[in-house]
Amino acid sequence: MKHALVVYNSLNGKKEPFQSLLADHVGMYVCGPTVYSNVHLGNCRTFISFDLIFRYLQHLGYKVRYVRNITDAGHLENDADEGEDRIAKKARLESIEPMEVVQRYTVDFRNTMAQFNALPPSIEPTATGHIVEQIELIKQILEEGYAYETNGSVYFDVIRFNEDIPYGKLSGRNIEDLVHNSRALDGQSDKRNPQDFALWKKAEPEHIMRWPSPWSDGFPGWHLECTAMSTKYLGTQFDIHGGGMDLKFPHHECEIAQAESVYKKAPVKYWIHANMLTLNGKKMAKSTGNNILPNEMFSGQNTIFKKSFSPMVARFFMLQAHYRSIVDLSENALEASEKGFHRLVEGIEKLEQLPLCENSTGLDLKQWTQSCYAAMDDDFNSPVLIAHLFDAVKYINSVSNGIQQINSKDLNTLSHTMKSFFFDVLGLLTPEKGDRNGESSQLEGTLELLMELRNKARANKDFKTSDLIRDSLERMKIQINDTAEGTSFKIN
Numbered sequence: 001m002k003h004a005l006v007v008y009n010s011l012n013g014k015k016e017p018f019q020s021l022l023a024d025h026v027g028m029y030v031c032g033p034t035v036y037s038n039v040h041l042g043n044c045r046t047f048i049s050f051d052l053i054f055r056y057l058q059h060l061g062y063k064v065r066y067v068r069n070i071t072d073a074g075h076l077e078n079d080a081d082e083g084e085d086r087i088a089k090k091a092r093l094e095s096i097e098p099m100e101v102v103q104r105y106t107v108d109f110r111n112t113m114a115q116f117n118a119l120p121p122s123i124e125p126t127a128t129g130h131i132v133e134q135i136e137l138i139k140q141i142l143e144e145g146y147a148y149e150t151n152g153s154v155y156f157d158v159i160r161f162n163e164d165i166p167y168g169k170l171s172g173r174n175i176e177d178l179v180h181n182s183r184a185l186d187g188q189s190d191k192r193n194p195q196d197f198a199l200w201k202k203a204e205p206e207h208i209m210r211w212p213s214p215w216s217d218g219f220p221g222w223h224l225e226c227t228a229m230s231t232k233y234l235g236t237q238f239d240i241h242g243g244g245m246d247l248k249f250p251h252h253e254c255e256i257a258q259a260e261s262v263y264k265k266a267p268v269k270y271w272i273h274a275n276m277l278t279l280n281g282k283k284m285a286k287s288t289g290n291n292i293l294p295n296e297m298f299s300g301q302n303t304i305f306k307k308s309f310s311p312m313v314a315r316f317f318m319l320q321a322h323y324r325s326i327v328d329l330s331e332n333a334l335e336a337s338e339k340g341f342h343r344l345v346e347g348i349e350k351l352e353q354l355p356l357c358e359n360s361t362g363l364d365l366k367q368w369t370q371s372c373y374a375a376m377d378d379d380f381n382s383p384v385l386i387a388h389l390f391d392a393v394k395y396i397n398s399v400s401n402g403i404q405q406i407n408s409k410d411l412n413t414l415s416h417t418m419k420s421f422f423f424d425v426l427g428l429l430t431p432e433k434g435d436r437n438g439e440s441s442q443l444e445g446t447l448e449l450l451m452e453l454r455n456k457a458r459a460n461k462d463f464k465t466s467d468l469i470r471d472s473l474e475r476m477k478i479q480i481n482d483t484a485e486g487t488s489f490k491i492n
């Protein structure tokens with residue numbers, strides 16, 4: 001079933017009907033993490049946004065080849081021309097091999113994404129595994145005349161490229177402004193112009209991560225790896241390229257220039273950028289320390305929140321915002337999401353127990369199903385989809401209370417649509433019973449303790465205490481039932 005899917009293309013700032021380049025196949029490339037430290041929740045938000053997109057395209061019947069790279073080599077702090085490789089720096093500080101750093105944080109990244117129930121990509125190529133392809137690409141750019149070599153390093157010549165093919169299409173920056181705003185070179189630099197960027201850097205003697213090349217023992221520039229790997233696995237033109245908003249410039253702009261300099265055509269049809277997760281109103285980032293790691297949130301071991309939040313609550317929280325909106329992480333917002341998530345889970349669980357009637361009343365299920373698709377077809381609008389799922393929960397509750405009715409055919413439609421959006425598209429999982437969240441299991445434990453104390457009081461004929469416990473709980477709408485088998489409680 002094909003839908004009128006519309007996606008927002010950062011290339012022109014417009015929503016466009018989605019049409020894949022090759023029938024039912026979609027090629028999607030997303031810039032992956034740099035594995036020199038644990039991913040923080042901000043990084044996770046971007047990857048969860050693309051997991052939603054991956055899942056929905058598959059749900060619509062597309063065969064998606066989803067390539068997400070691992071940056072495991074060679075880019076310097078702030079993409080600078082000088083300085084230390086971040087992976088090598090970490091290795092030096094911890095007295096381990098750079099590849100041990102890479103392994104540790106790649107494993108952490110995969111585990112974290114699995115906790116969020118994100119699907120693994122179809123291909124997860126590494127930069128160090130594609131040095132040969134990167135060297136070949138540099139040779140081609142040099143042959144085309146858009147790069148130059150100085151002292152063993154190779155740079156992309158932005159001004160020369162712009163003479164033939166316009167530079168700045170994605171970010172909207174024009175070359176005059178770039179030239180005007182760039183800091184002047186200090187005379188030490190090998191670059192001809194400040195806006196040029198490295199394709200290959202000659203390694204200083206102390207630089208550990210290095211490979212032989214026709215120009216020097218060195219390492220590739222960061223922008224190059226994504227062009228080399230996306231072309232290798234998706235071709236010289238593919239459907240979707242994604243990443244966080246902060247990668248638009250210079251990273252993605254440089255990718256376009258590299259690809260166009262060789263293949264003379266736009267490499268990507270739809271550029272999709274996910275917006276940032278902020279903490280205390282500021283972008284969550286590794287470098288500033290303004291961040292929280294997923295495990296710190298799941299375990300509650302952090303100084304930011306008073307309680308823990310499960311991976312599914314965090315995922316639901318993120319999906320309650322559109323992927324192009326900025327989201328600020330706060331305890332209040334997370335608590336509201338936790339409540340909402342459990343309301344949704346309870347609604348799904350109630351589906352199995354709804355009483356069936358001859359006729360349905362209350363909700364036009366055909367129209368409701370269409371609205372769910374319409375939300376996702378409108379540039380993957382998960383918050384609107386979730387609002388429709390809550391409408392269904394309201395309906396499920398009123399059927400359950402006998403206010404509305406449902407017949408078996410409609411129940412099938414409702415159940416199928418609810419579950420496919422909840423599990424397959426939003427990628428949510430229902431929590432195990434007793435693991436609803438920290439708060440519910442704490443409440444259950446507390447009630448069990450109160451039951452035990454009440455039983456003891458009754459055994460001692462201390463009815464004043466046992467009645468006090470029962471009456472107080474009943475005022476809190478917690479009902480106690482004494483039967484021959486024992487005492488049970490029910491939260492109303």
Ligand code: AMP
Nearest residue numbers: 033034042043046243244276277283284
């Ligand atoms: P990095 O490892 O820093 O290259 O980041 C990996 C991905 O996370 C990139 O797509 C970034 O755009 C994205 N990212 C970084 N910080 C945030 C944030 N605060 N919110 C959302 N995405 C982010």
Ligand code: ZN
Nearest residue numbers: 031032226251
């Ligand atoms: Zn990239």
